[in-house]
Amino acid sequence: MRTPIVPLLLSAALAFAxxxxxxxxxxxxxxxxSKAAAPPVxxxxxxxxxxxxxxxxxxxxxxxxxxxxxxxxxMSPEPNYSEQVAANRGKLAxxxxxxxxxxAAHSYPAPAMPATITQKGCRYVPHVLAARTGQNIRxxxxxxxxxxxxxxxxxxGNHEWNVSQPPKGEPIERSFxxxxxxxxVKCNQHPWMKMYLNLDDNPYFAVTGGNGGFSIxxxxxxxxxxxxxxxxxGEKDINVHVxxxxxxxxxxxxxxx
Numbered sequence: 069m070r071t072p073i074v075p076l077l078l079s080a081a082l083a084f085a086x087x088x089x090x091x092x093x094x095x096x097x098x099x100x101x102s103k104a105a106a107p108p109v110x111x112x113x114x115x116x117x118x119x120x121x122x123x124x125x126x127x128x129x130x131x132x133x134x135x136x137x138x139x140x141x142x143m144s145p146e147p148n149y150s151e152q153v154a155a156n157r158g159k160l161a162x163x164x165x166x167x168x169x170x171x172a173a174h175s176y177p178a179p180a181m182p183a184t185i186t187q188k189g190c191r192y193v194p195h196v197l198a199a200r201t202g203q204n205i206r207x208x209x210x211x212x213x214x215x216x217x218x219x220x221x222x223x224x225g226n227h228e229w230n231v232s233q234p235p236k237g238e239p240i241e242r243s244f245x246x247x248x249x250x251x252x253v254k255c256n257q258h259p260w261m262k263m264y265l266n267l268d269d270n271p272y273f274a275v276t277g278g279n280g281g282f283s284i285x286x287x288x289x290x291x292x293x294x295x296x297x298x299x300x301x302g303e304k305d306i307n308v309h310v311x312x313x314x315x316x317x318x319x320x321x322x323x324x325x
Contacts, residue, residue: 106173109288113312118283121163121276121296125324127155128300133260140213140235141190141258150260151195152300153324159280160322162196163298164250164266166273167284168305170292176271182206182241185253185263187215187233192253192263194275196299201247201269207240209233216256219265223248226267230256249297264299289314296320 130149135141154161183199185192188210199205207217217240218230225246233240244251248267255261266273274282284294289312297303301322310316 106175109174109176109286111286114286114288115310115312115314115316116283116285117167117272117287117292117294117308117310117316117318118281119165119318119320120280121160121165121282121298122158122280122319122321123153123155123160123324124158124321127153127324135190135258135260138190138213138258140211143212144189148189148191148260153298154195154278155324156278159276159278160298161276161278161280162194163276163280163282163296163320164196164198164264164273165276165282165284165294165296165320166198166249166266166268167270167287168293168295170290171270171272172288172290174270174288176200179203184208185265187211187255187261190215190255190258190261192255192261194263196264196266196275198266198268198273198275200271201245201267202243204241204243205265207233207242209235209237209239211235214257215261217253218256219244219251219253221246221248221251223251226251250299266297294318298322 133148179200182204183197184206186208190211209215212235214235215233220228223246226244226248231240244267247269251265253263253265272284274284276282287310289310292308293305294308295303295305304320306318308316308318
């Protein structure tokens with residue numbers, strides 16, 4: 069007696085499908101997944117880049133800010149001034165310093181805590197912030213005023229958003245995926261409120277304090293381009309060699325009028 073053709077065809081198709089699944093399951097992993105994970109930085113041989121950002125000449129005159137437009141902001145007995153160029157005794161604050169190029173591939177622990185921006189006295193504190201890509205940015209409203217947080221990124225992969233935050237309201241947390249230098253953040257409620265957010269996919273960055281100083285730790289030995297970026301005065305680059313266990317001192321200088 070003849071075996072029916074249809075069951076034979078179904079059996080062949082099933083066998084072919086199973087073989088195909090097995091072949092797919094046993095196929096080599098993609099090149100991305102098969103690559104070895106980047107090694108962590110060897111802290112036993114790493115060094116430090118530290119230094120100062122100097123300022124010579126006359127700084128642009130700070131602009132007085134009138135906060136009387138919002139009674140909830142008009143709380144300080146002292147006059148408020150812009151922070152575009154924060155020069156003091158030949159040193160420059162609010163400068164973003166980072167390793168621009170030269171880093172080999174390494175893995176870095178994810179930040180455990182968010183980076184925080186506080187709205188206090190209808191100002192952004194700090195005026196310049198640096199954080200890691202993917203790290204939560206926590207925005208706190210410490211004021212009795214309504215604020216409106218509006219970052220304006222340029223890098224592909226970072227998305228613009230605009231969120232209102234009521235007086236003393238709950239903190240807002242957001243993150244950005246791509247590295248970016250000097251992303252402006254403003255408040256649509258108060259036109260004088262502006263700060264800058266910097267993002268990198270590694271931890272090798274710093275923002276200068278009131279004394280113009282900065283320090284970047286745990287740097288693998290190597291040759292790097294280190295950049296300093298100031299919101300009004302622009303960028304300056306220097307070449308830096310870091311030897312094992314060495315602290316390499318460097319300095320940048322900006323000039324006024």
